[in-house]
Amino acid sequence: MPSTWAVLLAAGKGSRLAKAGIDTPKQFLSYRGAPLFWRSARVLAGLPELEGLVFVLPPDQGDGEDLIRKLEGEAPLGVAWRVTRGGARRQDSVAAGLAEVPPDCGRVLVHDSARPFLTPSLCASLLDALESADAAIPGLPVTDTIKVVEDGLAAETPDRSRLAAVQTPQAFRADVLRRGHETARAEDWDVTDDAMLVERLGGSVAVVPGDPGNIKITNPEDLRLLEDSVAPSPVPVTGFGYDVHKYGSGRPFILAGVHIQGAPEVVAHSDGDCLVHAVIDAILGCLGRGDIGQHFPDTSAEFDNVPSSVLLDQVLEMAREDGTEIVHLDCKVICQTPRIDPHSHLIRKSLARMLGMDETRVNLAATTEEGLGFTGEKRGLKCVAVCTALRPLA
Incomplete structure (x- = not known):
């Protein structure tokens, strides 16, 4: 680029x-x-x-x-x-x-x-x-x-x-x-x-x-x-997101829209972007609006192979309509393979851009589970996200 x-x-x-x-x-x-x-x-x-x-x-x-x-x-x-x-x-x-x-x-x-x-x-x-x-x-x-x-x-x-x-x-x-x-x-x-x-x-x-x-x-x-209008101070809120995808024939391995070459494919209904799905759940948590499955069910053909960035845009629009300002996001990718660290900077930049946020307000980390569990056995990955936001008083 x-x-x-x-x-x-x-x-x-x-x-x-x-x-x-x-x-x-x-x-x-x-x-x-x-x-x-x-x-x-x-x-x-x-x-x-x-x-x-x-x-x-x-x-x-x-x-x-x-x-x-x-x-x-x-x-x-x-x-x-x-x-x-x-x-x-x-x-x-x-x-x-x-x-x-x-x-x-x-x-x-x-x-x-x-x-x-x-x-x-x-x-x-x-x-x-x-x-x-x-x-x-x-x-x-x-x-x-x-x-x-x-x-x-x-x-x-x-x-x-x-x-x-x-x-x-x-x-x-x-x-x-x-x-x-x-x-x-x-x-x-x-x-x-x-x-x-x-x-x-x-x-x-x-x-x-x-x-x-x-x-x-x-x-x-x-x-x-x-001139900023005088209004009640917004309330800080926190949302937690969690998503899992198993490895197998299906979609290319992507995180925040970044395709990692040579990684296992993932089984998924949408494009399989586990990280963005966790972020969506975290934002919905701040809004008190349920989870990704309620808004974009995997039983619907409408969302088959749809880019997760499109789903994220819809959730961000919900936040804008609600008057909620997302101020910080902390994410973790958990998998034994592939290695995420070589790609983490690009993934973080891409995620910040999707959110329209300063990169300093988006954190990304990666870890393994030292051979334990389904991620340790290289059968899948999971992502977690914690979103901090300011929400107007009702």
Whole structure:
């Protein structure tokens, strides 16, 4: 998999807020005890694929590295990071950030820190779209009628079914984005987002569904979005999950979607992902909603060989509808064969991505039972999971 870095733009002056008497640039407004841009940094750093992050700060910000070092001392990012200064235009700031990305980087996410409500799932969709495109951008349908205005008069009404309101982050093949910025400098292009560079190069730009909650803080009235509503403190809850699969002719051996070559096959109705099944049970335990068999019975043809990630998505949707926030997951895989340790890092990253969680909040361990029981006799495996969540008061 190509390496992935992100460029986080935090170099704007916030002129609209300044006109309203707010001197602090929006990206440095305090949000939950840290500058606003730090929330985007935390979400990006939690992506399993991300190896590093470049902060693009205003030229007059002072020692930006000291600021990032202080913030990271309180909440480590867990990825490499660098700091650079922005330019006069947005594209100049992106170019400055891109110059700090390692030359061998394969993919780059570019994000405006004024959109602090990005989600891991949106980032994952963008990176997945790069499998078949040079760039990927999130777009929302345009609901208002749009007019082309010339000299104060309506000149044209575009077909809004062909229009999309574009957000960030935007994802790019790094070589294409570099070539776009090099051409822009050579030919004096002026663009409003990096996807325009790819379009002018003749490259392909995929559009994935945007997120209505991924709102940009632009005007003074937008600041209310940063105010947490006063509500009763949520209640911490714990759920326990347990699942077993026996070895035999059936499904490939997978854990959190990671296929382990040379391992025994497992007998299962769905795809046989024992680890994800245990996680599902743990989450259902937090919700007080029974177990996996009640929601996805193995007697139903509907769930025959269905990816466990699909089942997990449905359970996560239950948690969202319930207002429950999953804050930590501790998992253990128990088997005599295959050896899990060589794959544990990848399994953990994959599971964190499935959950849309920071990898530091997902733990994975593996053990054997020293030849005892059915796992010790190499007749199967079992997985356990403990989920900690915050659930709203009834």
